[in-house]
Amino acid sequence: MSLRVQRIQGLTHTLNSAFPIWPGFAPIQVTNVRSFEKDGFFANVWQAPEHHGTHVDAPLHFGKGAWSADQIPDETLVCPAVVIHVHERAAGDPDTQVTVEDLRAWERQHGRIPEGAAVLMHSGWEERARDITAFRNMDGTGTMHFPGFSKEAAEFLLKERSINGIGVDTLSLDHGASKDFAVHFSVLPANKWGIENLANLAKIPPAGATLFVGLPKVQGASGGTARILAVW
Incomplete structure (x- = not known):
């Protein structure tokens, strides 16, 4: 891969204890x-779940025996970025999902999804990230409502295309109302990774950027908070 970089765009939210997290987990x-005053230098200790903020789901997260974070091959963490825009639908339908037709529409405009790509959903949900209630968008029954990939789209990418992973600007690869986590159970056991809570996807081109995934190499981890960059 040969890179001539003109633009670099961060796709990572700043992480703090107020950032939205999946219900049941502590931030x-x-x-x-x-x-400096007492010791002459500065240091903190973090206590954090693996899946908070902009983070990677390693295959092990939903795939027994699949790759843990440290086992993901380095070469899969630098890859072409494909951005699928569903923000207009999401504005009126928080349960919208990336469909196979969305993927085919992208291909009609930009050509076949590149081998080893990361396919990223831009729903505009990042605008809610400072408000945990709005980001989760939970109804009276405790069901969350936000966009994600459809099972059919995930299986198309796995069976008909050759990807390294997928990503979303929401809390989950699956849409919020999902009860079976079908996308997680399709993508991750296939030794593909996922990225959740991405930022700034509207600022990168739908095709032509390269994604850099800065995933900590923690032995046995099911994922981890990551620094994600797009360059083009």
């Missing part, structure tokens, strides 16, 4: 343990 806590 990151940062504790200062060394200070």
